[in-house]
Amino acid sequence: MARLPFFQLFINGDEDMSLRESVENKDIALIDILDVILDKGVAIKADLVISIAGVDLVYLDLRVLIASVESLVQSQQETRKTVSSEQFDIQREELIHATGQPNKWKN
Amino acid sequence: MGGLIYLYGLIPTKEETNLSFPSLKGFDGIGELYTIPIGSITAIVCNLDAEEYSENRIKELINNDIEWLQEKAFHHHETVMMLSKACTLIPLKFCTLYKNRESLETAVQSNDSKMMSTFALINGNEEWNLKIYCDDHLLKDQVSHSHPVIEAKREEISKLPKGKQFFEKKKLDKLINNELEEEKNKVSERIHLELKRFALKGNVKRTWSSDVTGRKDNMTWNSVYLISKSEVEHFLKQIQKYEKDMKEIGWQFEATGPWPAYHFSSFS
Numbered sequence: 001m002a003r004l005p006f007f008q009l010f011i012n013g014d015e016d017m018s019l020r021e022s023v024e025n026k027d028i029a030l031i032d033i034l035d036v037i038l039d040k041g042v043a044i045k046a047d048l049v050i051s052i053a054g055v056d057l058v059y060l061d062l063r064v065l066i067a068s069v070e071s072l073v074q075s076q077q078e079t080r081k082t083v084s085s086e087q088f089d090i091q092r093e094e095l096i097h098a099t100g101q102p103n104k105w106k107n
Numbered sequence: 108m109g110g111l112i113y114l115y116g117l118i119p120t121k122e123e124t125n126l127s128f129p130s131l132k133g134f135d136g137i138g139e140l141y142t143i144p145i146g147s148i149t150a151i152v153c154n155l156d157a158e159e160y161s162e163n164r165i166k167e168l169i170n171n172d173i174e175w176l177q178e179k180a181f182h183h184h185e186t187v188m189m190l191s192k193a194c195t196l197i198p199l200k201f202c203t204l205y206k207n208r209e210s211l212e213t214a215v216q217s218n219d220s221k222m223m224s225t226f227a228l229i230n231g232n233e234e235w236n237l238k239i240y241c242d243d244h245l246l247k248d249q250v251s252h253s254h255p256v257i258e259a260k261r262e263e264i265s266k267l268p269k270g271k272q273f274f275e276k277k278k279l280d281k282l283i284n285n286e287l288e289e290e291k292n293k294v295s296e297r298i299h300l301e302l303k304r305f306a307l308k309g310n311v312k313r314t315w316s317s318d319v320t321g322r323k324d325n326m327t328w329n330s331v332y333l334i335s336k337s338e339v340e341h342f343l344k345q346i347q348k349y350e351k352d353m354k355e356i357g358w359q360f361e362a363t364g365p366w367p368a369y370h371f372s373s374f375s
Contacts, residue, residue, distance in 0.1 A: 019343035023362055030177060031320060033184045036369050037201040
């Protein structure tokens with residue numbers, strides 16, 4: 001997870017880069033985004049349908065809040081496969097078949 | 108018809124030509140972004156299905172489906188960021204929805220003059236965020252050994268019988284913790300005032316606990332600044348100086364930006 005303090009990034013980065021550029025190119029954590037877009041921003045009343053003023057970051061899942069946007073993008077690009085025990089079983093069967101070994105998992 | 112309108116942001120109509128989003132996907136990933144000119148102000152919106160995005164449904168998703176929130180918060184952020192790079196933009200809060208086009212138009216028309224003065228305020232300026240973190244252990248040590256009252260108290264305790272020492276030490280600990288918080292605030296406030304010299308405006312926000320930030324050190328300060336583009340480099344250099352001077356004694360500075368002017372576009 002890339003959450004470098006920006007000066008570290010600056011020191012390690014391109015010497016010609018301005019401070020502004022190095023900060024701008026830094027990964028932003030989701031917490032930083034939520035801190036801004038849930039907390040502030042104009043909500044013009046009138047016929048507003050939705051108001052979500054009461055969301056408290058404290059109750060949200062910590063692991064996601066600290067995930068950086070970079071990892072967020074990666075996770076979206078990956079296909080969402082979950083490893084289930086059925087899949088394990090299928091893979092094991094395939095391996096057993098490929099190696100020609102007797103299946104010691106069967107009684 | 109009868110769909111909801113998701114509002115990302117508002118721009119001055121005269122800047123609409125700066126925009127080029129041939130096929131930007133909307134909030135649901137299906138529809139596309141489009142503009143609604145309302146006199147001198149133009150709204151940037153997308154349509155959403157009213158049944159799928161009812162108020163209750165959205166609240167439920169925000170509170171219970173973290174993956175949904177993650178994806179949509181990122182979509183909102185990315186879209187608003189892109190728009191704010193091209194235009195003077197009043198960014199809207201996440202999930203700001205209108206029942207229909209007419210209700211949006213009425214809301215914008217009735218705030219017309221306030222919005223125009225907001226455009227004037229944010230034009231050519233940027234929003235930057237600063238979070239300051241402290242290593243309490245390191246700082247506590249310094250406070251505890253540099254404070255004359257605490258030193259005197261410690262001396263006094265050492266002369267007491269063992270049983271009494273225990274309770275007095277507890278009291279002393281409390282005193283040190285109070286001093287620590289006071290010292291952290293005093294230093295952060297001084298820094299905030301110094302940084303405000305580079306900014307047009309500066310606001311203090313609430314801080315987040317370690318549970319939320321996932322860091323070991325504590326967030327001591329969270330503030331936002333509206334800064335003229337030409338001053339940003341000076342502002343960041345000043346923060347770099349703090350970092351250099353104070354890193355050893357347990358202080359960390361984290362600046363992020365430029366943000367769309369979320370904190371400086373509000374009007375009631």
